[in-house]
Amino acid sequence: MPTKGEKDALTGRETTGHEWDGVRELNTPLPKWWLYTFIASIVFAVGYSVLYPAVPWLHGHTTGVLGYTNRGAVASEIAATAARQAPILDRIRVTDLAAIPKDPALYAYAVAGGKAAFADNCVPCHRAGGAGAPGYPMLAGDRWLWGGTLEAIHQTISHGVRNDDPDSRQSAMPRFGLDGMLTAAQIGDVADFVRSLSGNKAPPDAIQRGSKIFAENCAACHGETGTGNPDIGAPNLTAKISLYGSDRVTVVDVITRARNSSMPSWGRRLDPVTIKMLAIYVHSLGGGR
Amino acid sequence: MTVPAADPSHGEFSLDVPFFGDRQKVYPRKVKGPVRSIKWAVLIGCLAIYYIAPWLRWDRGPGHPDQAFLIDMPGRRAYFLNLEIWPQEVYYIAGLLILGAIGLFFVTSLFGRMWCGFTCPQTVWTDLFMWAERLIEGDRMARVRLDQQPWTLAKLGKKLGKHGVWLVIAAMTGGAWIMYFNDAPTVTRDILTLQASTTVYFFVGLFTSTTYLLAGWAREQVCTYMCPWPRFQAAMVDDQTLTVTYRGWRGEPRGKHHKGETWQGRGDCVDCHACVAACPTGIDIRDGLQLECIGCGLCIDACNEIMERVERPRGLIGFDTYANRAAHERGTTAHPRFIRPRTVVYVLIMLAAMGAMLAMVLERSTASLTVLPDRSPLFVRLSDGSIRNGYVVKIQNKAGIARTFDLRGIGLTSATLQIAEGEGPAVAAVEGVPLTVKPDAVATFHAYVHAPKTGQAETGFVLIARAREDGESVDYHATFRGPTD
Numbered sequence: 001m002p003t004k005g006e007k008d009a010l011t012g013r014e015t016t017g018h019e020w021d022g023v024r025e026l027n028t029p030l031p032k033w034w035l036y037t038f039i040a041s042i043v044f045a046v047g048y049s050v051l052y053p054a055v056p057w058l059h060g061h062t063t064g065v066l067g068y069t070n071r072g073a074v075a076s077e078i079a080a081t082a083a084r085q086a087p088i089l090d091r092i093r094v095t096d097l098a099a100i101p102k103d104p105a106l107y108a109y110a111v112a113g114g115k116a117a118f119a120d121n122c123v124p125c126h127r128a129g130g131a132g133a134p135g136y137p138m139l140a141g142d143r144w145l146w147g148g149t150l151e152a153i154h155q156t157i158s159h160g161v162r163n164d165d166p167d168s169r170q171s172a173m174p175r176f177g178l179d180g181m182l183t184a185a186q187i188g189d190v191a192d193f194v195r196s197l198s199g200n201k202a203p204p205d206a207i208q209r210g211s212k213i214f215a216e217n218c219a220a221c222h223g224e225t226g227t228g229n230p231d232i233g234a235p236n237l238t239a240k241i242s243l244y245g246s247d248r249v250t251v252v253d254v255i256t257r258a259r260n261s262s263m264p265s266w267g268r269r270l271d272p273v274t275i276k277m278l279a280i281y282v283h284s285l286g287g288g289r
Numbered sequence: 290m291t292v293p294a295a296d297p298s299h300g301e302f303s304l305d306v307p308f309f310g311d312r313q314k315v316y317p318r319k320v321k322g323p324v325r326s327i328k329w330a331v332l333i334g335c336l337a338i339y340y341i342a343p344w345l346r347w348d349r350g351p352g353h354p355d356q357a358f359l360i361d362m363p364g365r366r367a368y369f370l371n372l373e374i375w376p377q378e379v380y381y382i383a384g385l386l387i388l389g390a391i392g393l394f395f396v397t398s399l400f401g402r403m404w405c406g407f408t409c410p411q412t413v414w415t416d417l418f419m420w421a422e423r424l425i426e427g428d429r430m431a432r433v434r435l436d437q438q439p440w441t442l443a444k445l446g447k448k449l450g451k452h453g454v455w456l457v458i459a460a461m462t463g464g465a466w467i468m469y470f471n472d473a474p475t476v477t478r479d480i481l482t483l484q485a486s487t488t489v490y491f492f493v494g495l496f497t498s499t500t501y502l503l504a505g506w507a508r509e510q511v512c513t514y515m516c517p518w519p520r521f522q523a524a525m526v527d528d529q530t531l532t533v534t535y536r537g538w539r540g541e542p543r544g545k546h547h548k549g550e551t552w553q554g555r556g557d558c559v560d561c562h563a564c565v566a567a568c569p570t571g572i573d574i575r576d577g578l579q580l581e582c583i584g585c586g587l588c589i590d591a592c593n594e595i596m597e598r599v600e601r602p603r604g605l606i607g608f609d610t611y612a613n614r615a616a617h618e619r620g621t622t623a624h625p626r627f628i629r630p631r632t633v634v635y636v637l638i639m640l641a642a643m644g645a646m647l648a649m650v651l652e653r654s655t656a657s658l659t660v661l662p663d664r665s666p667l668f669v670r671l672s673d674g675s676i677r678n679g680y681v682v683k684i685q686n687k688a689g690i691a692r693t694f695d696l697r698g699i700g701l702t703s704a705t706l707q708i709a710e711g712e713g714p715a716v717a718a719v720e721g722v723p724l725t726v727k728p729d730a731v732a733t734f735h736a737y738v739h740a741p742k743t744g745q746a747e748t749g750f751v752l753i754a755r756a757r758e759d760g761e762s763v764d765y766h767a768t769f770r771g772p773t774d
Contacts, residue, residue, distance in 0.1 A: 029310030031514065033507075131666030140679075141669045199674065239672035286669065286679060286709065286737060 089113075093273050097154055100280060107280065114281025117274045121266070130285045134244055135261055140285040143239045147230040148287055154279035158267040161233065165265035171232040176217065177256025186213050191251040194218075197226045197238045198246060314436070315509060315571035317419060318429035318563075322590025331407045332416055340461070343468035349373075350689055352728065360470050366729075372650065373729075375687065377657075384646040388639060393518075395635035397525040399627060400608065401532035401578075405518065406585030411511050414462070414504035415569065418455055425451045429566055455505045456497070463496030509570035513581050520580075527611075529626045533584050534609035535564075535575040538617040543575075546599060557601045564588035564606060574606060656694070657685040658754045658763040660736075668770045675741050676771040682734045684754055684763075686726035692756045695721030696736070700750035701769055704740040724754070738769060746773050 008015050014027045048054065052064040063069075088109050092100065101107045119128070126132055130139025137145055146156045146169050159167040176182040182190070186209075192202035193210025202210075215224070221234040228236035235243060244250050244259060266275060345357035347370055354361065359368040367374040374381060396403050406412060426432045426447050435444060467476055467489055479485035480493065503511055512519060526532065540558035558575070565573050567588050570581040574588045592606040609625075616623035663679035671677055686692050698706050708722050726732040736752075748769040755762040 031510070032309050032311050033510070035309045128665035129663060138666070138669065140666050142671050236672065240674035241670045241672060284709070286677065 089273050092276055097150060097276055097279065100276070101150075110277040110280040111284050113274070114277035114279070114284075117270065117278050118281055121270065122278070125263075130282060130287075135259065137243060138241070139282050139287065141241060141287045143236055143241055144230060144287070145233045145235055145243070148283075150279060150283050152230070153282050154275065156263070157275050157278050157282070158265070160263045160265035162260060162262035163265050165268065168265055169233055169263075171221075171234070172260050173221070173234075173258040175256070175258045182213065182217065182255070187252055187255050190214050190218065191248055191255060194226065194237050194251055194255075195246060195248060198240045198242075200246065312510065313571060315569060316429045316432050316566075317569045317571075317587070318566040318591070319423060320567045320587050320590040320594070322593055324586040324590045328407060328416065328585065328587075332413050335408060335410075335413050336417070340465050343465065343473040347371075353689065354472060356472055358469060359472070362470060373687065375685070377685075378653075381646065381649065384642055384649070387642045388646075391635055391638045391642065394525050395632060395639065397522055398527065398530055398629075398631050398635065400584075401526060401530050402519070402522060402582070402584035405512065405583040409583075411503060411516070412583060412585065414458075414500060415508050417458060418504040418508075419569070421454045421458065422451055425454065452505070455501055459497040459500035459504070460493065462500045463493040466496045467493055509581065509583075512570065512583055519583075525631075526578075527629075527631065528615070529610050529612055529629055531608040531610055531625055532578055533574060533582060533586055533588065533606065534611075534614060535577070535606050536604070536609060536614070536617075537575070538614070540575070540605050548599075552601070557596065557599075557605050559595065559599055561595050563591040563595050567591035578611075654761065654763065655687040656692075656754070656756060656761050656763045657687075658752065658765045659683040659685075660752055660765040660767045662768065662770070668772070670772065671739070675739055676743075676769075678738045678740075678769050678771075680736045680738065680752075680767065682724075682736045682752070683731055684724060684726050684734070685731045686728060688759075689728050690758065691725060691727050692758045692761075693723050693725045694754040694756050696724050696734075696752065696754045697721035698738060698750050698752050698767075701738065701740045701748060704738055704750070704769075707737040707739070709735040709737065721755070723757075740769060740771075743769075743771055744773060745771060 006015050006017060007013065008024065008026055011026065015024045016027045018025050049062070050064065051066045052068055053061050054064060055062040088106070092106060092110055092113075095103070095106060100110055118126075118130075122130075125136040126139055127136070132138030132141070137143075142148070144152070146152055146161065156169060159165045159169065161169040162171075174181060177184070177187055189206050189210035190213045191210070192206040193214050196202050196207050196210075214222075214226070218226075221232055222228055222237055223234070226237035228234045240246075242250075244254055266278070270278070342358050343356065346355050347357035347368075348355055349368070354368060356368065357370055361368070365376050393404055422432070426435055435447065438444060464477070464480065467480075470492075471489065476485060476489060480489065507515075535558075537556075539556060541556040543556050543558035543560045546552075546555075546559045562573075564575065565571075565588075567590070568574065569585060569587065570583060572579060572581045574582065586608070589604075589606045589608075593603040596603050596605055610623065612623040613625070659682075661681040661683075663681070667678075669677040669679075682696065684694055684696075686694075696706065696708075698704055706722055708724065722736075724732065724734055738750075740748075748771070750767055750769055751764050752767050753762060753764045
C-alpha cells in the first residue's frame with residue numbers, strides 16, 4: 001500500500017518509501033524545470049526523427065521528410081563552390097596565358113588554384129613546392145631541361161615528356177655503353193670531363209681524353225661548352241646541380257645506359273584551365289624565366 | 290526520538306511521493322536601509338555603464354571607428370579608448386580574466402559573496418525586474434494574494450503589464466549588447482527601421498530572451514542550480530571572512546515578544562520572519578551560512594527595522610566572521626583580520642598580472658615582422674652553386690597611415706634579397722627592398738635570399754624592416770638553410 005507523505009523522524013523530510021534492509025532513502029525531488037527540459041528533449045527527438053534520417057532498418061534507414069543526407073549536403077556545397085568559382089575560372093579560360101600575371105586578381109587565383117592542383121597531381125614525383133628528387137627535376141631552381149618560360153612550362157605540362165602524345169617533348173640520349181658506342185674506359189674519361197664542367201676535380205689527363213670524346217659524341221646535343229639545349233631537353237652540364245646526381249658512379253651509369261625519363265601528358269587528364277593555373281604556379285616557384 | 294519500525298505494508302515505491310519538486314516561488318518583501326541603498330547605487334552604476342558605454346565617442350582619426358568601446362568582429366579589431374587590439378593580442382584578455390578571477394577570490398576571502406549579492410549581472414537584472422514587478426503588482430503580500438486569486442481582467446492586465454515591461458527591459462539589454470559589436474547609432478537606426486542584418490536580430494533576440502527568462506523566471510535558481518561559483522566559493526571563505534551572519538549568541542533563544550515584556554532570559558530574535566520575507570533566494574539566514582545565500586545583506590536591513598521597532602540594538606544580523614561567532618561561544622570577541630596569507634597572496638598575484646599587462650601595453654609596438662621559411666624545398670641549389678632560401682614575410686602595420694618598410698638582411702656574407710612580385714622575382718636589393726603596407730593591415734611578401742654555399746646546415750641571420758616614415762624598426766631572427774656537402 002502506498003503511503004502518503006511518510007516522514008523521516010530525524011530530519012522531518014519525506015522519504016521515497018523504498019526500504020533496503022531497514023534503510024530508507026530521503027526524497028530529494030528533482031526540480032520541475034529539469035523534468036520539462038527532459039520532456040522538451042524527447043519532443044525534439046521525435047521531431048528530429050521525423051525530419052531527418054534517424055531509424056536504421058536491416059537494409060537502409062528512414063530517410064526523413066526533409067530528404068537530408070550528408071552526401072547530398074556535401075554535393076550541394078561542392079556545386080555551390082563550383083558556381084562561385086565559375087566566373088573567375090572562365091576569365092582564366094579566355095585570358096591569354098601571358099596576360100594572366102599582369103592581372104593581380106587572376107594571378108593570385110591562378111597561383112592558389114595551381115598550388116592545389118600541383119598537390120593533387122605533381123607532388124608524388126616533383127615533391128611539395130617543386131623540390132624535386134633524383135630523376136625528377138627540381139622546379140624551384142634555375143635549371144630547366146625543356147625551358148623555364150611560362151610558354152615552355154605550359155607546353156611541357158600539356159603534352160609531357162617522351163610519351164605517346166604526338167606533341168610530347170621528344171629526344172633520346174644514346175646508350176653509349178650498352179650499345180657499344182664507347183668503351184668503359186672512354187665512358188670513364190668523358191664522365192671525368194663532364195664532372196669537371198661543374199667544378200668537380202679529376203685527373204688532368206682523363207679530362208684531356210674525355211674532352212675529345214665529348215666533342216665527338218656529346219657536343220651535338222649538349223653544346224660545345226656543355227651548356228645544353230632546352231629545345232631537345234639536353235641538360236646544361238656546367239650547372240652545379242644534376243638531375244640524377246653528380247658523383248662519378250652516377251654519371252658513368254647515365255652515359256652507359258641513358259635514362260630518358262618521361263612525364264605524362266597532362267592535357268589528356270586535366271582541363272585547360274587547371275593546366276594554365278599549374279603553369280603559372282610552377283613558374284612562380286622561384287625559377288621561372 | 291525514535292525511528293519508527295518499518296511498516297510491512299510499505300510497497301516497493303509509493304506513487305504519492307513527489308519525485309519532482311515544484312519551484313518554491315519566492316516573494317521578496319521590499320526593504321529599506323543602508324544595504325538596500327548601496328545596492329540601488331551599485332545597480333544604477335552598473336546599468337549606466339552597460340547602457341551608456343557603447344554611446345561614448347572617441348576620435349581616432351579618419352577611416353577608424355569613433356566608438357570608445359567597440360569589438361569589430363568582421364574587421365578583427367577591438368577598440369578600447371586609445372588601445373586597438375589585434376587578434377594576435379588576445380592574450381590581453383587572458384590577463385583581464387586572471388585579474389577578474391583573482392579579484393573575485395580576493396573579495397570573496399574578505400567579504401564572502403559580495404560579487405554575487407551586489408554586482409553580478411544576474412543579481413542586478415533580477416533586482417531591476419523585481420523593482421518593475423513590485424511597481425505593477427505591489428509588495429510581497431499583494432503578489433502572494435494576486436497569484437492565489439482566480440483569473441480576472443485586473444489580474445490579467447497586471448500580469449501582461451509586468452511581462453511587457455520585463456520584455457522591454459530585456460530587449461534594451463540585448464540591444465545594448467549588440468552595440469558593443471556595431472556602431473551604436475547606426476545599428477540602433479537599422480534595428481528600428483528593420484534594416485539590420487539577421488545576425489543582429491538573432492543576437493538581440495537571444496539576449497532579450499535569456500535576460501527575460503533568467504531575470505524574470507529563473508532568478509535564484511540560476512544561482513542555486515546553474516552557477517558554478519557557489520559550489521567552490523567555500524575554498525575562498527575562511528573563519529576570518531565577513532559573511533552575512535545571524536548573531537545567534539544575541540538572538541537565541543528566539544521567541545515572540547510582546548511590548549512591555551522583559552528581555553531577560555531570552556534572545557533578541559522575535560521570530561518575526563522579516564529576514565525570510567526579505568530574502569531574494571527564500572532562505573532563513575538563521576540556519577547559518579548556506580549554499581543559496583548570495584550575500585546581498587537585505588536581511589540585515591529587514592532585521593534592523595524590526596530591532597528599532599522593538600527597541601533593541603541594531604545588528605542582530607550583520608556582516609561578521611566565523612571566528613567572532615566561535616569567540617562568542619567562548620565568551621570573548623574577535624575582530625576580523627583582513628591581512629592574512631590568503632589575501633596577501635591574492636594581492637601579489639593581482640599586482641603581478643597588472644604589472645605584466647601594463648608592461649605589455651607600454652611596450653606595444655605599431656609594427657611587427659614575421660618570417661616563415663618555406664618548408665619545401667628547404668633550400669634550392671642554383672646552377673652557379675649558390676643557395677637560395679624562400680621566406681614568407683609578413684609585415685604588420687598597426688599605424689593609422691600607410692608606411693614603407695625597407696627590408697634587409699644582415700649577418701649573411703654576400704647575400705642578396707629579392708621579393709617575388711606578380712610575374713616572378715622582380716626587385717633586387719642592396720640597401721633594402723622598399724615594401725609598402727597599407728594602414729592597419731598585414732602585408733604578405735615572398736622573399737628570396739641568395740647566398741654562396743656555406744657548408745652549414747643552418748646559418749642564423751637577421752631580417753630587419755625599418756619604416757621610412759617614423760624610423761620604427763622591427764627585426765626577426767631567421768635561419769638560412771643549405772647543404773652540408
